[in-house]
Amino acid sequence: AQTVTQSQPEMSVQEAETVTLSCTYDTSESDYYLFWYKQPPSRQMILVIRQEAYKQQNATENRFSVNFQKAAKSFSLKISDSQLGDAAMYFCAYRSPLLTGGGNKLTFGTGTQLKVEL
Amino acid sequence: KAGVTQTPRYLIKTRGQQVTLSCSPISGHRSVSWYQQTPGQGLQFLFEYFSETQRNKGNFPGRFSGRQFSNSRSEMNVSTLELGDSALYLCASSLREGYTGQRNTEAFFGQGTRLTVV
Numbered sequence: 001a002q003t004v005t006q007s008q009p010e011m012s013v014q015e016a017e018t019v020t021l022s023c024t025y026d027t028s029e030s031d032y033y034l035f036w037y038k039q040p041p042s043r044q045m046i047l048v049i050r051q052e053a054y055k056q057q058n059a060t061e062n063r064f065s066v067n068f069q070k071a072a073k074s075f076s077l078k079i080s081d082s083q084l085g086d087a088a089m090y091f092c093a094y095r096s097p098l099l100t101g102g103g104n105k106l107t108f109g110t111g112t113q114l115k116v117e118l
Numbered sequence: 119k120a121g122v123t124q125t126p127r128y129l130i131k132t133r134g135q136q137v138t139l140s141c142s143p144i145s146g147h148r149s150v151s152w153y154q155q156t157p158g159q160g161l162q163f164l165f166e167y168f169s170e171t172q173r174n175k176g177n178f179p180g181r182f183s184g185r186q187f188s189n190s191r192s193e194m195n196v197s198t199l200e201l202g203d204s205a206l207y208l209c210a211s212s213l214r215e216g217y218t219g220q221r222n223t224e225a226f227f228g229q230g231t232r233l234t235v236v
Contacts, residue, residue, distance in 0.1 A: 037227075043206060045227035091161065103174045104149045104212050104225055108161040 002027045002094050006109035013082045014117055020067075021077045021112045023092030029053075033095040034068070035106070036077045040088040048090070051075065079114075087116045120145065122211050122228035130234045136197040139231045143190050143211030149173075150192040151225065152184060155206040164207075167192050199235045206230045 003026045013019035025034070036048040051059045051068050059066050063083075067076045079086055092109040123142040131137050143150050151174075152164040163176040167186035184194040190211075196203055210225040 042229065043232075044229045045208065045210070047224055047226075050224065103166050103168070104151050104210070104223065105163050105166055105174045105176075106151070106153075106161075106210075106225060107163070108153075110160050 002029070002032075002096065002107050004092050004094050004107050004109035006092055006112050008112045009110070010113045010115065012115045012117060013079070013086075015082055015084060017082055018078060018080045019082055019114065021079075021090050021092075021114070023075045023077070023109055025073050025075065025092070025094050027073070027094065027096075029096055031097050033097075034066075034075045035093040035095070036064070036066070036075075037091045037093055037108075038086075038088045039091060039111070045091070049077065082116050084116050084118075087114055089113050122209055122226050124207075124209050124228035124231050126231060127229065128232045128234075130236060131199050132236055133199055133201060135199050136195060137199060137233060138193050138195045139207055139209075139233070141192045141194075141209030141211070141228060143192070143209075144226055147211035147213055147226070148190050149212045149223075150186060150190065151210045151212075152192070152194050153208040153210065154178075155208060155230070156204070161208075164194065196233075201235050204233060204235045206232050 005024045032053045034051045038046045038048050049061045049064050063080045065078045089111045091111045093106040125140045149168045151166040155161045166174040170186045181197045186192045208230045209228045212225045213223045
C-alpha cells in the first residue's frame, strides 16, 4: 500500500515571501499521480497542482510550483509571493493509475497548516 | 457549471441511529468517491462508485455503505452510528481515467457534510 508523509504540521511565511512544503511518499509503482490540495477554513478541498510521475518536468501553476524527485520519492510544493489567501491546510496526495486499481482513490498525507503573516 | 453538491451540510445524530448523506457530482462526471476526515485519522478513503458499481473500497467496517444511481448521484449510509463516526464526510467527483482517454483526471470536491454523533 502506498503511504504519504508530510512531516511539517505547521509552517509560517511572511506575506510576499516564499515557502516550501515537504511531502514524501512510498510506493513500488513506477507510474502514478501526485497532487497538492488546499483546504481553507470553508473545508472545501481545492486542487492546487498535479504531477504525473512519467513527466520529468516539474509542474507549475502561477505562483505554485513543485520539486518532484522521483528517485527520492519527494514532492515538495513551493509557494512564491505568498498572499493572505494562501493560508490554509495543504494536503499532499497520491493516486495510482486505473490499470493498477487506482481509479480515483486518493491517499492523503496528514497535512501542513500554512499561516501567512503580515 | 455547477460544482459538487453535498447535502445536508450539517447533521446531528444519536448513537445507534443511521444516517444517509447525498452527493450530486458535476454534470458529466460518472465517478464519485467518498472520504472521511477526522482530526485523529486525517483523510481516509471510503469507497468509489462508477457506473453504479463500487470499484474501490477503503478499510472501513460494513456499517459504511454506499450506492450510485443512474444519474451518477451517490449516497453513503452509516448504520448503527458510533461516537467515532463524527467527522467531515467529503465527496469528490471526476471523470474516470481511461473512460474518455484522459490519463490525468482531476477530483473536484464538495463542501462536505459535518456529521456529529452524540
